[in-house]
Amino acid sequence: MTAENKFGDIDPQVYQKEFSEPIHRVGMITCGLAIIGMFLPPAWLYFQYGVFPPISAIMVGMGLALTYAVPFFIIEPISYYPTLGDAGTYMSFLAGNISNMRLPCAAVAQAVAGAEEGTKQGELIATVGIAISIWLSIIAVFIGAVATGWFVNFFPPWIQDAFKRFLLPAVFGAVFGQFALRGKRYALIALVLALVPILFKWKAYVVIPLAVFGTIIIARLMYRPKKSA
Amino acid sequence: MEWKQIANEPWIWICGAILSAIALYQCTYFMIRALNIMKRYGLKKSDINSIIRGAVITSFGPVMSEIFIMIALVVALSAGLAWQREGAAVGSVFTELVQASNAAAGAGQEFGAKNFNMTGFANVIFVMNVSCIGWLIAAGFFTKYLGTARQKIAGGDTRWLSILTVCATLGVFGYWASSSLAKGGGIMVAAIAGGVLAMFFFLLADWIKRPHLKEWALGFAMFGGMIIGKLYAG
Numbered sequence: 001m002t003a004e005n006k007f008g009d010i011d012p013q014v015y016q017k018e019f020s021e022p023i024h025r026v027g028m029i030t031c032g033l034a035i036i037g038m039f040l041p042p043a044w045l046y047f048q049y050g051v052f053p054p055i056s057a058i059m060v061g062m063g064l065a066l067t068y069a070v071p072f073f074i075i076e077p078i079s080y081y082p083t084l085g086d087a088g089t090y091m092s093f094l095a096g097n098i099s100n101m102r103l104p105c106a107a108v109a110q111a112v113a114g115a116e117e118g119t120k121q122g123e124l125i126a127t128v129g130i131a132i133s134i135w136l137s138i139i140a141v142f143i144g145a146v147a148t149g150w151f152v153n154f155f156p157p158w159i160q161d162a163f164k165r166f167l168l169p170a171v172f173g174a175v176f177g178q179f180a181l182r183g184k185r186y187a188l189i190a191l192v193l194a195l196v197p198i199l200f201k202w203k204a205y206v207v208i209p210l211a212v213f214g215t216i217i218i219a220r221l222m223y224r225p226k227k228s229a
Numbered sequence: 230m231e232w233k234q235i236a237n238e239p240w241i242w243i244c245g246a247i248l249s250a251i252a253l254y255q256c257t258y259f260m261i262r263a264l265n266i267m268k269r270y271g272l273k274k275s276d277i278n279s280i281i282r283g284a285v286i287t288s289f290g291p292v293m294s295e296i297f298i299m300i301a302l303v304v305a306l307s308a309g310l311a312w313q314r315e316g317a318a319v320g321s322v323f324t325e326l327v328q329a330s331n332a333a334a335g336a337g338q339e340f341g342a343k344n345f346n347m348t349g350f351a352n353v354i355f356v357m358n359v360s361c362i363g364w365l366i367a368a369g370f371f372t373k374y375l376g377t378a379r380q381k382i383a384g385g386d387t388r389w390l391s392i393l394t395v396c397a398t399l400g401v402f403g404y405w406a407s408s409s410l411a412k413g414g415g416i417m418v419a420a421i422a423g424g425v426l427a428m429f430f431f432l433l434a435d436w437i438k439r440p441h442l443k444e445w446a447l448g449f450a451m452f453g454g455m456i457i458g459k460l461y462a463g
Contacts, residue, residue, distance in 0.1 A: 007272040019262050024373060030255040031369025034248060034317075035362050041244045041313060042355040049235055053336060053352035061335025061352050065328045065360035068401040073363035075390050081375040087259045089375065093368030095252045095317050100444060101291040105284045112283040113276060124263040125280055131260035132284035134317075137292050138249045141315050144296035149237065149308025152300065162459035163304040166419040168326060168341055169409035170454025171301065173423030174447050175323050176402040180424070181431055183395045190396070190403030198411045204334040204404070212400030219396045223389060 010120045019124070020086065027090030034094050060205050067209045071216075083107065085123035088130050095134045105133040185222070190215040232350035236307035245313035252317035294444040298322045301451060305329070305341060306353070320361055323447065330405055332356035419458025426450035 046052040053061075076098065077089060083106055084092055092102040109129025115122040155163070180187035194211040264277065295315070302311040302322050306329065314325050333340035335356065338349040409420035430446035433439075 007267055007270040007276075010266060010270055015266065019266055022262060023259060026255060026258050027372060028369050030251050031365045033251050035365050035369065037244070037248045037251060038318075038358040038362050038365070040247065041241065041358050042351070044240045044244060045235070045351060045354055048240055049230070051235075051347055051351045053348055053355055057332075057336035057348065057352045058355055059335070061332040061356040062360055064331035064335060065356050066363075068327065068331065068397065069360055069363060071393055071397040073367050075394050076364070077367045077371065077375055079390055079394075081372075086372055087263070089368050089372045091252075091256050091259060093364045094255060096315070096320060097291065097295065100295075100321075101288055104291070105287045108283040108287040109280045112279045113272075124267050127259050127263040128267075128277070128280050129284040129287075131256035131263075132281050133288040134252060134256040136285060136288045137295070138253060138316050140292045140296060141299070142249075142312060144299055145303065145308045145312035145315070148296070148300050148303045148311075152304055152308075158459070160304075162455050163301075164341060165462070166415060166455040166458035167301055167305060167451070168330065169406075169412075169416045169419040170423035170451050170458060171323060171326050172402055172405040172409055173420035173425075173454055174427040174450035175327075176399065176406040177424030177427035177450065178431060178447060179395055179398045179402065181428055183392065183399065186392070186396050187399050187403070190399035191407060193400070194404040195407040195410065198404075198407050204331075204408075208331070208401060208404045211404045212397050215396040215400040215403070216393060219392055220389075223392065226388065 007121065010124075012120075015120050023087045023090070027087070031090060031094060064205060064208050067212050071212075082118055083126070084130070085118075085126055087123065087127040091127075091130050091134060095137070097137060101133050101137060102130050105129040183219075186215055186219050189218050232345075232347045233307065235347075236350065237309040241307070241309035241313050245309070245316045248313070248318060249316040290441055290444050294448055295322070297445070298448045298451065301326065310354075314357060318358075318361060320357075325357060327401060327405060328357050328360055329353045331401075415458040415462025418461040419454045421454075422457035423450050423454025426453045 042052070077093065080092065080098055080103060081089055083103055084098075085106075088102065088106055092098045095102070106126035106129050109125045110116065110122050113121070113125045115125045152160075176187070176191075190211055193214040194207055197207045197210060267277065299311050299315055299322055302315065302325060305326065314320065315322065320328065330340045332353040332355070333345055333349045336349045336352040338345045340349070340353070406420050406424065409416050411417075427447060427450035430449055431443060434442035434446060
């Protein structure tokens, strides 16, 4: 069944005036507010407790964090946009969990209603699906944080020590393993570019950019675009 | 006062609530706008209920696996900070953990180690929150232009975009995994076990044709790797 069977063709002018325009206005304002909101925790920490990191620590920490994040700032919105649409993009990049929750919810909602991505009907339906998933996840994360915060106090010392010493290495190994499956050759390059300088005791602020950009550059040199038929 | 104690005081819960309120207002406003048009153009209440049901069912698995993985963030930082970063923020638990490690390294400390103190914590708070603003800028101010940007940047070659993101992730997690390997002992074993288990669970999901297993694969690998590392080290 197609979307047109479920609901009729939408007048483009009505869609523009009653959906697109207010969506862009409110989307821009709310994302702007969230940007300001991101400065709230460090500001509050400073004003209530008088703690603020040294500028040098911020510069190096931000440099390392952005080395990782900047490619995603550009690529993720562009990649996800066709499925999420305008409203879905604003919502998903404010609420997070895009690939594991927002995209599947948009796709399922569209499938249930028989609408195609990229159409006006598809965008409206994806909007409802994503909004519902955001309500659900925020409520669940709140309950989950309170419950696990209480629950971890009862962990036996053996488990607490395991969390303290071995959780992070396991996380790093696990995410690396997941992405290694998506590019085995690149995984080997990244590992060599990172491990060799570490063995020579090079600093993180040199090795992380080297591993990230080195892997990207070598991958680009190896890359052969598929010729269109 | 200890950083662990400050990390769970009311201020951080309130910061998380403010960001979540912004996200909830935004999504509710968008949903009402969409529903109004859909109803006007003849979509039945039963169809709307089906869409809502589909979204709830689809979200359930990922939400549960997120809470499961969130234990990592609660233990490594605090319940309050886990709520602030995961209630409504961009990064997954894994992104947050790697950014916390980057922030601690910026302060000349090691996240989770004995030398991690209030300065490291303050840097984690700053870097975790401020470094994710790029996504909000991209969405908030460039959504209008994303359709054309996609064509221009990729030139129709979306395969390269996908490889580029994989390489960026491999680069940064490759660094942190390698630093664990270089330490040897239980830490090295935990990293290797985490990697092997993640690959196993992702491949298993494909072999047995259970794609939903992938939602849990990283969580299982993370906790499995941690336990194996601890068993090895004693």
